[in-house]
Amino acid sequence: MNRVINHPDLVVEDMLKGIVAAHPELQATPDNPRVIKRSCAPVAGKVGIVTGGGSGHEPAFLGYVGENLVDAVAVGEIFSSPTAKSFFDAMKAADGGQGVACLYGNYAGDNMNVKMAIKMAERAGMTVRTVVANDDVPSAPKGDEAKRRGVAGEILMWKTAGACAALGGSLDEVIAVAQKTIDRTRSIGIGLSSCVIPAAGKANFHIEDGKMEVGIGHHGEPGTNVADTVSAEQMAKIMVGTVLPDLPFGRGDRVAVLISGLGATPLMEQYILYSGVEKALSEAGVTVAVPLVGNFFTSLEMMGVTLSVLQLDEELEKLITHPCASIGFNRK
Amino acid sequence: MNRVINHPDLVVEDMLKGIVAAHPELQATPDNPRVIKRSCAPVAGKVGIVTGGGSGHEPAFLGYVGENLVDAVAVGEIFSSPTAKSFFDAMKAADGGQGVACLYGNYAGDNMNVKMAIKMAERAGMTVRTVVANDDVPSAPKGDEAKRRGVAGEILMWKTAGACAALGGSLDEVIAVAQKTIDRTRSIGIGLSSCVIPAAGKANFHIEDGKMEVGIGHHGEPGTNVADTVSAEQMAKIMVGTVLPDLPFGRGDRVAVLISGLGATPLMEQYILYSGVEKALSEAGVTVAVPLVGNFFTSLEMMGVTLSVLQLDEELEKLITHPCASIGFNRK
Structure with a gap:
């Protein structure tokens, strides 16, 4: 590496x-x-x-x-x-x-x-x-x-x-x-490749080509299952299908959606996933009031993505759209 | 992939x-x-x-x-x-x-x-x-x-x-x-790994472990030489040593520095490089007035970094620090 x-x-x-x-x-x-x-x-x-x-x-x-x-x-x-x-x-x-x-x-x-x-x-x-x-x-x-x-x-x-x-x-x-x-927040990650901690010099886990680890953690903690890779739209369905029933979110909800790349996944692919997530949420009657897409929370050069969905109320929507400035998060 | x-x-x-x-x-x-x-x-x-x-x-x-x-x-x-x-x-x-x-x-x-x-x-x-x-x-x-x-x-x-x-x-x-x-801008890239265009399905060039491509382009265009990898501080010296004499930049110059990851290089490493670049510039009598570090211009999941240095004058410094907002560039 x-x-x-x-x-x-x-x-x-x-x-x-x-x-x-x-x-x-x-x-x-x-x-x-x-x-x-x-x-x-x-x-x-x-x-x-x-x-x-x-x-x-x-x-x-x-x-x-x-x-x-x-x-x-x-x-x-x-x-x-x-x-x-x-x-x-x-x-x-x-x-x-x-x-x-x-x-x-x-x-x-x-x-x-x-x-x-x-x-x-x-x-x-x-x-x-x-x-x-x-x-x-x-x-x-x-x-x-x-x-x-x-x-x-x-x-x-x-x-x-x-x-x-x-x-x-x-x-x-x-x-x-x-x-x-x-x-009011629920998240899920999908891992597509491992990463190498510099001091270790090699990956401490492995994801094969053609496989994805559903439910992976930010340090490569094992997910719920290893499955064959699917399209971004199918990934979006799996992710939305995991987080929505857990809260549960419901029809008419307004949400903030945060999609983060895990490091090496191009921004292009994060937006491709967002398109699928928004569609899946829309089909469930959930409106994205605040979309956030980018490398917000990574795991070195791991490939993969995370989805976090926050059920807003009036107070939270006001606070989440308040201006802020930092290396990772800027909002006017 | x-x-x-x-x-x-x-x-x-x-x-x-x-x-x-x-x-x-x-x-x-x-x-x-x-x-x-x-x-x-x-x-x-x-x-x-x-x-x-x-x-x-x-x-x-x-x-x-x-x-x-x-x-x-x-x-x-x-x-x-x-x-x-x-x-x-x-x-x-x-x-x-x-x-x-x-x-x-x-x-x-x-x-x-x-x-x-x-x-x-x-x-x-x-x-x-x-x-x-x-x-x-x-x-x-x-x-x-x-x-x-x-x-x-x-x-x-x-x-x-x-x-x-x-x-x-x-x-x-x-x-x-x-x-x-x-x-007044000079740039250089160093490539550490290739990337795969989705429609091609495989990398159209290759960088071996332990090697770096000095002067690589944003599409994997060959650089000036392939060398053994060196420390971030040495990379910074090579990069600064290439851009400074070319303009040339001189002692007393104020500059904007833009370090971009090429995709998979963690933000951590981009800041490690920045530290070396700032040191090398400082040794040359050049002051960084505007530092910019992040994934500004990538090449899918390529590993590597680019350095761009802009020699400021009063007009350019005012314009480069003017507020802006977009997906890739935010400044208050």
Whole structure:
């Protein structure tokens, strides 16, 4: 695998050097280079928004630090949780005196480290509350939602909660918006090829030519089944057919749709999939009010796509269409 | 190669369906689905900006149709020029009565079809002038610049000319800005893997593991040499060492730097390269005033990167930092 790196063990350090060099609106915190914050954070009087996760998903997570979005992010090694210390330092960097909402994904490492970080934050006199994203339908059966992973639906949660905080929402209000967003979001991924972690040097799983892994996770976690590849329109039907009944979404719903490439899938194909998704939703009586298509949440150079659908209400539609600016998400 | 498509021969049609469904601010023209225009185009009293090129480079070219950017784009098959008719229809769609600037890349097919389109436009009483991008240094030696290909530097030309037109510039002024931009831009690409055109079903060239193609074109055109892969920092030195002496750039210059991934190269690696590029420029006394990093101009799922450097003056710096909004380029 030919890569643009200096040393496999230094990819995160070297990426962060590039990020802060290219983006004066972002900074590493002085005492912890694994925390990236808005240069203006903490914003006094505003609820702080924090997230964090493994690297290799760019623009997630650090690409959502920005205006009306996330204030500070804890940065982990590739596909690995940030440390408790980094989560804690991110909380400090985001704390403008009105409390901090830590909005992250449901993975064992992140759960453990956020829990420890909150203890550190409490000892420091801070108020931190959390919402744990679990939008990935195929990762556990209905009724067992607490076991589901968080995937690209996290972005929708950061978006609405970030807007709520920017508009002066209290910690209670921000947490309620984040929880409502993730409660009303359902996601699914389809993997078409593997990826190689630089330090490992080879893929830790394999998808054959002509096969697709339905329900794959962002780190190559196995899906519900391996099937023969189908057309984009059929993929759209499978994906929409998985997420709609799970909530369930219903006729007359207005939704936000987020399609993300997993890394190597061309933008062309993401739009081909969107066309099929919109058709399948329309046939189910569901209207796409907010379409989002692009590399929002990737897995290095994996091929494949994810679909996240958020059931909007008046409040969420207002928040999701609020202006924002960051590496990964811009809206006028 | 596992793909998200319906039929290899219909990828462009199907992509365009998805694009217009997801972006109400964009439309296909009523009589030619291969022309995408701003829904508000033509804008009366504004010079129209047109471009066009083959598909498979997304977000180029259609992702630069937007506010303060391009008004209409002619869309070709994958890696193939749009027809003369599509270029002409794009010119009509962009013509707000002050003339049209057609700003495209130096490829035989595009040159021929734009030439024919201009004849059609003249017969229709329109005023169209062109600037042909030739920013790719490795594609022809110095002194033979007219033979060089246009690559990602085109984006910088669309950006400055689009801003100039939006600010009320005349056709003469817009053309002068576009020409100055491309005259002061130099680019180079490094290829790390090939890509597969869906209708062909297999790669039409090959890059071995451990090798890189220095000076590769956006369609896999051979570079100046195939070398052993090196570190990102060494790649940055090779790229900066190629573009700087060619203009030449000098100590004290302020520049815009555009690093684009070719498709499958993770954003992480693009920022690692940026860090090296900024260092190499800094050592040469060149200051990056405007850094741009991301998948701006791709080649399906090719791995690799391109670097474009634009020598700014006061006018160009003002225009390149002017706000804009589109699929591929957003600036507040």
